[in-house]
Amino acid sequence: MAAPIVTDYENSTRTAPGLSPVSSYHRFPLGSIQNELAREAKFLLLAASVAEEQSPAIFTGVWDGEGLMGSSQGDGIVWVWWGLGLLLLGWVVVQVVRAVMFAWWTPRMLERALRQQGIPGNSYRLLFGDIRESTRLREEAKLKPMPSFSHDIAARVAPLEHQAMETHGKVHFTWLGPYPAVNIMDPVLVREVLSNKFGHYQKQKSSPASRLLVTGLLTSEGEKWAMHRRIINPAFHVEKLKLMLPAFSACCTELLSGWEKLLGSERSCELDVWPELQNFTRDVISRTAFGSNYEEGRRIFQLQVEQLELVIQSFQNWLIPGYRYIPTKKNRRMREIYKEVNGILRDMITKREKAIQSKTTGNDDLLGLLLESNLTYFQENGDSKTFRMTTEDVIEECKLFYFAGQETTSLLLTWAMITLGMNPNWQDSARAEVLQVFGKNKPHFDGLSHLKIVTMILYEVLRLYPPAVFLRRSTHKTMKLGEYTLPPGVLLILPIMLIHHDPDFWGEDANVFNPERFAEGISKASKNQVAFFPFGGGPRICVGQSFAMIEAKLGLATILQHFSFELSPAYTHAPCTVGTLQPQHGAPLILHRL
Numbered sequence: 001m002a003a004p005i006v007t008d009y010e011n012s013t014r015t016a017p018g019l020s021p022v023s024s025y026h027r028f029p030l031g032s033i034q035n036e037l038a039r040e041a042k043f044l045l046l047a048a049s050v051a052e053e054q055s056p057a058i059f060t061g062v063w064d065g066e067g068l069m070g071s072s073q074g075d076g077i078v079w080v081w082w083g084l085g086l087l088l089l090g091w092v093v094v095q096v097v098r099a100v101m102f103a104w105w106t107p108r109m110l111e112r113a114l115r116q117q118g119i120p121g122n123s124y125r126l127l128f129g130d131i132r133e134s135t136r137l138r139e140e141a142k143l144k145p146m147p148s149f150s151h152d153i154a155a156r157v158a159p160l161e162h163q164a165m166e167t168h169g170k171v172h173f174t175w176l177g178p179y180p181a182v183n184i185m186d187p188v189l190v191r192e193v194l195s196n197k198f199g200h201y202q203k204q205k206s207s208p209a210s211r212l213l214v215t216g217l218l219t220s221e222g223e224k225w226a227m228h229r230r231i232i233n234p235a236f237h238v239e240k241l242k243l244m245l246p247a248f249s250a251c252c253t254e255l256l257s258g259w260e261k262l263l264g265s266e267r268s269c270e271l272d273v274w275p276e277l278q279n280f281t282r283d284v285i286s287r288t289a290f291g292s293n294y295e296e297g298r299r300i301f302q303l304q305v306e307q308l309e310l311v312i313q314s315f316q317n318w319l320i321p322g323y324r325y326i327p328t329k330k331n332r333r334m335r336e337i338y339k340e341v342n343g344i345l346r347d348m349i350t351k352r353e354k355a356i357q358s359k360t361t362g363n364d365d366l367l368g369l370l371l372e373s374n375l376t377y378f379q380e381n382g383d384s385k386t387f388r389m390t391t392e393d394v395i396e397e398c399k400l401f402y403f404a405g406q407e408t409t410s411l412l413l414t415w416a417m418i419t420l421g422m423n424p425n426w427q428d429s430a431r432a433e434v435l436q437v438f439g440k441n442k443p444h445f446d447g448l449s450h451l452k453i454v455t456m457i458l459y460e461v462l463r464l465y466p467p468a469v470f471l472r473r474s475t476h477k478t479m480k481l482g483e484y485t486l487p488p489g490v491l492l493i494l495p496i497m498l499i500h501h502d503p504d505f506w507g508e509d510a511n512v513f514n515p516e517r518f519a520e521g522i523s524k525a526s527k528n529q530v531a532f533f534p535f536g537g538g539p540r541i542c543v544g545q546s547f548a549m550i551e552a553k554l555g556l557a558t559i560l561q562h563f564s565f566e567l568s569p570a571y572t573h574a575p576c577t578v579g580t581l582q583p584q585h586g587a588p589l590i591l592h593r594l
């Protein structure tokens, strides 16, 4: 993948839009009504800032020992209290104004701006927006599985967005807390948002709790992102991935020998394949990222899984300011995990850097390739520290590989096994192809590119069950998008799953499993070339795309060589989102040894 070059960060701010509504107001540019509103807002702000500015002056005057009116010492003490009182009052006024702006004024302004342009949407509900409704609808949906093995899953997986689309049409807005979120269903506009190189559509700022779990490339912006991306890209080039094939293969062998053991002398057994495939993809990342240190990598995984659960639980307290500083049991555990994971990785990185310098190790795992690329970048770009990733940066990127690369790929494989369980004819065709290319031998790298049917199946699975259901971006300055002018502080929802299921792009059989549509490649599969984007797009397209496809092809090919499978009667078709698109009740299948 070519290294994206970010050339212009003109006017780019790093602050998440809407997080500082007080200071972002003077940038509001839309129409006269908005100008009026903005003037009123400025008045409120002025009042608040006068209070803020006056208080320290009073305070300083008294502290100098003069007293404000040159009165006696006793009076001076009274004035000190007055001063402190006013200071406190000023601070309270500022905070109240900020809160009102954040929770009420800014959302109202943004709502007006969107409605004025004919974008319909849900009415704003104070502070929470549609969050509660969305949670309620999701919980309700979770109680009912899909009526059959239907792939028409939008109403279950994204009930709020589906409902909004029925009520308001394709282009509409819902509310993510106090932020309006505009749904962009036109793939051309989606591409425009994703391919903007100037950082004008940014990712939402992650919460402090999530930053304990993962940061790195996925969340960074601006020059830091561009530099890291250039350093990381070479580690994922196909010729480097080729070197990792033995690691991928070792994990396949381990997965299958586990299943063989489970079967014993039996020919068939029932197994929930989802946790099995999660272990498989964890192992793949541990081995490909850390080579011989993969046992330590496994420990990192256990800790990161625990951390993920704690982070999700911590979201319940998002309204309590500074909650993360309270030393509750869970908060302390999150910090402990953070320290332990970073400690393990720091040790590994230091040892590896020494080994690379003394040339006592090869660099064919992700960590080695990353460190090598970091060194090359450093040598090519000068010897200032700003031209390389620090050890802390490398730690964060390694944690990201686990986070971004494991769950997504295990879900691709899990949905592939489920859909092939539902479609035995496609399973048979895929197996026939695999046996024709590899026989019963271990799949090799070059053969993977000859697996046409397997690739078509994986694409169709990514279309119907994309692990990342939505992408989000936000505007931090006024942006013209198609016929719309979007003010700063608006979220954009790029609904991968909804676009992947839209009959306007995929035809009447949009909700049918039909890998045949990919027979002539991705560009010919739909009426709109860009209606398929399971890995995102533009400069921030998934860096691990080829890694994931190689891993999935190898995994699926090996399974098909040795087993046939069907859905167990215990399988309930109930896709739902918990961050990613998951099978709510697992994936119990019946495996038959071939």
Ligand code: HEM
Binding pocket: 203, 217, 218, 219, 229, 400, 401, 402, 404, 405, 406, 408, 409, 412, 466, 467, 468, 471, 472, 534, 535, 536, 537, 539, 540, 541, 542, 543, 544, 545, 547, 548
């Ligand atoms: C089926 C598997 C996968 C899917 C569906 C997937 C999907 C995605 C998507 C949609 C994005 C874009 C996010 C955005 O624009 O907001 C992304 C970014 C990313 N993915 Fe993946 N991914 C997969 C596998 C992997 C693997 C195996 C790795 C690494 C080992 C990986 C590492 C990353 C990283 C580092 C980014 C951030 C790129 C950037 O912002 O520059 N992903 N992925």
